[in-house]
């Protein structure tokens with residue numbers, strides 16, 4: 001699940017650039033969730049947001065990342081399968 005704090009968002013576009021699945025867009029200088037169902041919850045957008053405006057809550061996203069981060073305790077920061 002994604003949450004964008006539009007007040008904090010500066011519209012820099014970093015989240016859109018790093019998203020491997022084209023989930024996000026920038027509209028009227030604010031990040032927007034375009035196709036949430038494509039999100040694999042990799043966390044790259046959150047890690048690369050300079051304003052800390054974006055949060056990703058893990059649910060049923062990418063199994064590769066869940067295994068890597070939650071089970072193996074490796075902090076990858078991005079999905080390698082996208």
Ligand code: SF4
Nearest residue numbers: 019039040042043045
């Ligand atoms: S968590 Fe990953 S897939 Fe989802 S919007 Fe962010 S960068 Fe894209």
Ligand code: SF4
Nearest residue numbers: 009010012013015049
């Ligand atoms: S990286 Fe953060 S500040 Fe930049 S557009 Fe995305 S949500 Fe907004």
